[in-house]
Amino acid sequence: MTADKKINFSKSYQELQKIVIWFEKEEVDLEEGIEKFEEGTKIVKELKEYLEKMENKIKELKK
Numbered sequence: 001m002t003a004d005k006k007i008n009f010s011k012s013y014q015e016l017q018k019i020v021i022w023f024e025k026e027e028v029d030l031e032e033g034i035e036k037f038e039e040g041t042k043i044v045k046e047l048k049e050y051l052e053k054m055e056n057k058i059k060e061l062k063k
Helices: 009-023 030-062
Strands: none
Touching: 009 030
16 A cells, blocks of 8 residues: 555455455365456455554654
8 A cells, every 4th residue: 555545445445345255155166266366365454554553643743
């Protein structure tokens, strides 16, 4: 995630949940599964970076 890129945490988390639900279906298409896995991985990375940024911000505010 670049410094000037902002994410909507709630929206991104909901998108990730949709992907998880899709994978929980009994039958999944392999090609589509790979695409959704890549998309989910990207979302997880963005959410992790966002949470780390917010954690650092909180630490700074506590000082």
